[in-house]
Amino acid sequence: MSAIEPRSAQFRREREARWRELEVLVQKVETRGLRSLSAEQLQVLPILYRGVISSLSVARAISLDRxxxxxxxxxxxxxxxxxxxxxxxxxxVMTEFFRRSFPRAVREIRGPILLAFAISLLATLIAYSMVRADLDDYYLFVAAEYAAGRDPTASTEELRAILMNEDGEEHDGDALANFAAHLFSNNARIGLLCYAVGIVPVLLVGLLLFQNFALLGAFAALHAERGLSVEMWSWILPHGVTELLAVIVCAGAGLTIGLAWFFPGERSRIRSLVVRSRTAGVVAMGSVLMFLIAALIEGFFRQLVDDIPSRYLLAASTALFWSAYFGLAGRRSG
Amino acid sequence: MSSKLRRALIGEGSAPSTLEGVLGPPPVATREIPTPEGVTLTFEIASGGDRASGFLIDLVLIGLLLLGCGFLAPQLLSFSSLLIFLQLVFFGLRCFYFSGFELLLRGRTPGKLLTRTQVIDRQGGPLRVEAIFARNLTREFEHFIPFIVLINGGAILPDAPVWSGWFAFVWAGVFGLFPLLNPERLRLGDVLAGTIVVKAPQPILADDLGAEAPTEDSEEASGEEIASAPRVHSFRREQLERYGIYELQVLEEVLRQQKMRRKTLIGIRDRIQRKIGYEQRGGDPRVFLEEFYRAQRIFLEERLLLGEKREDKHAADDAQPSREGRGSTDEGDARS
Structure with missing residues (x-):
């Protein structure tokens, strides 16, 4: 049986050069991106690819060389x-994300976001009216360590001092930066927690939201009691617009996932989960950046500026910005 | 069945420990993805061990980065703010480490690079940004939150009861073991994002063993037999009819192992010579095996062209024109 070569060896010899060529191109794209290819290379890439695909199917049929x-x-x-x-x-990727994906995803899940907003509003109002009726209810909503002196036992003057930066804290840049960092991780954690717990128990999102916003309501009631409402909102709103919005948006994302499971609509449950949680993931990721912005405002701007009109001006302009962004950005197809 | 075949071909107890290495792990789970060209690509699903070690490598790396920041930062920051700074770094890593790397490295993190695994879309479509975010944000829920609760119950919800630690432990356990409970090794995040983790394909093209007769340049061959190369052996038709495709490919594996012990090769040579009734026993084992491989492959490939696919030595001789399915097409062997 002194024979010629195996047929598959001949087959391989005739095509190997082209396989190698494709290997080089693929390697190049993988390490340096599609742009590193010349126009000529771009043109042969799909041709070489199809060649290899057909070689593969031939090889499967005739070659015993594993x-x-x-x-x-x-x-x-x-x-x-x-x-x-x-x-x-x-x-x-980043440009695409901020110009289109994020605002679009937010618009897409506006239902659950509105639901989250309703829960938040309700929580705030309930806590507010309860604390206004009986100041001792303040402790129902605000844990002692969180209040940090801002509770019903504090004098009006003390409360005002905290709001208007008259508490004698040092305001050098380093301390502020760290303050921002600290807040950033704290607030964002609440938001992400809302997102995370939405995956299984939808109710937990409601609970977390309720707890968080009841705190706001109680806080507002305490200051209203002392006639400090204007100052208090000027203290909260500049960063609060962004931050509370981010919490609500995050919770909306969490609710989306939970609802996708309970109400899959025409899709199968798993498919519905896949589709919705991709959108929700984009929203949650984007809101992390909203938290960052909020913390920057809180850490720098609010500590440095203590006249009330400019604080409200900033709050109004952030509100305007976000509504324009979520309302308009990425509407055009592309 | 297959272990019986291996033993039959190679001979029992000649050198079991080496042979296990030769034949590789058993067939692995795969995911088939049809291309628009109509050819199905078979991806090998990453094993639970690969997944776990990849994740651990990434965690260690995150830990090292934090540690590095901890050592560098004191030079730049006052001591009091160091803790807050580290918290920020940790937060950033927690949120962006996995997503960032998977975005930049086409579905790979450093841990996945080292374990040679890769995230792909389950349907074979492009790996979208949305999918990467979705699969990595759920890590928060699957691993990070339960671990934080485990360490400090009060960190997430104040006044957490004592049993929350146990609850978190069970929680982390359930989601940690989730991939082992389904054949495609999907994490919860993979289910949500519609992704799957596969072995990253490594195209390695070795020399064709059948392309030319064995020649002098095989390094470890000892002098005297080599003198009579290139072709020492010849085989008759009925001798080549003894084995099938399976045995041929096992032999291919054996021959591709550079560090195969001479004693093992002699064992295989003797076994084959006995089986096919080869007249001149002995000879340099590698030369014999390579020539036998080559002759066998030419023979089997020619029969393949005629539509006779002989799977293995147990296949009835002529009563079966091509039984499709097994054989070269779906031999998904892990090592590449």
Whole structure:
């Protein structure tokens, strides 16, 4: 049986150069992106890819050389992703995210967000009216360690001092930066928690939201009692617009996932979860950045500016900005 | 069945420990993704061990980054703010480490690079940003929150009861083991995002063993037999009819192992010579095996063209024209 070569060896020899060529191109795209290819290379890439795909199916049929079949399989897999899901650079991804994906995703789940907003509003109002009726109810909503002196035993003067930066804290840049950092991680945690717990028990989101906003209501009631409402809202709102919005938006994302499970609509439950949680994920990720902005405002601006009109001005302009952003950004198709 | 075949081919007890290494792990779970070209690609699903070790590597890396910041920061910051700074860094890593790397490295984190795994879309579509966010944000829920509760129950909800620690432990356990309970090793985040973690394909093209007759340049061959190369052995048709595709490919694996012990090769050579009734016993084992491999492959590939697919040595001789399915197409072997 002194024979010629195996047919598969001949098959391989005729095509190997092109496989190698594709291997080089794929490697290049994977490390340096699609843009690193010349126009010529871009043109041959899909041709080479199709060549390898057809080599693969031929090799499966005729070749008993397992190494070749496996090589082609792996090469085809890598090339498949290069051809069908081209890599985008980090700036492209970020721009796309902020210009389109995030505001669109928020609009898409506006139902659950409105629900979260309703829960928040309700919590605030309930706590407010209860504390106005009986100051001792303050402790129902606000834990002692959180209040940090801002409770019914504090004098009006003390409360005013905290609101208007008259408490004698040092205001050097370093301390402020850390304050911002601290707040950033605290607030964002509440939001992300709302998102996370939405996955299984929807009720927990409501509970967390309720707790958080009842705190706000109680706080507002205490200050209203002392005639400090104007000062208090000027203290809360500049960053609060962004921050409370982010909490609500995050909770809306959490509710979306929970509702997708309970009310899948025409899709299967799993499919409904997949579709909705992708949207919710975008929203949650975007709101982390809203928390960052809120903390920056809180950490820097509010501590430095203590006249009431400019605080309200900032609060109004953030409100305007966010409504324009979520209302308009990314509306055009593209 | 297959272990019986292995033993039959290679001979029982000749060198069991090496042979386990030769033949590789048993067939693994795969996910088939059809391409628009009509050819199905078979992805190998990453094992639970790969997943766990990848995750641990990433966690260790996060820990090291934090530690690094802890050592560097005191030079720049006052001591009091150090803790807050570290908290910020930790928060940033927790939120952006996995998503950031998976975005930049096409579905891979450093841990996944080291374990050679990769996230892909379950349907084979492009891996979207949304999917990456969704699958990584759920880590919060699956791992981070239960661990924080485990360490400090009051961190999430004040006044947490004592049993919350146990609850968190069970919680983390359930979601940690979730991938082991489904065949595709999906984490909860994978289910939500519609993704799957597969072994990253590594195209390695070795020399074709059948391309040319074994020659002098095989390094470890000892002198005297080599003198009579290139072709020492010849086989008759009925000798080549003894084995099938399966045995051929096991032999391919054996021959591709560079560090195969000579004693093992001699064992395999003797076994084959006995089985096919080869007249001149002995000879350099590698030369014999390579020539036998080559002749066998030419023979089987020609029969394949005629529509006769002989799966293994137990296949009835002519009574079966191509039984599709097994054989070269779905030999998903883990090692590549």
């Amino acid at each position: 190494n070749v079949v496996r090589y082609l399989e792996a090469l085809a897999q890598r090339a498949y992703f290069v051809v069908y899901s081209p890599r985008r650079t980090a700036p492209e």
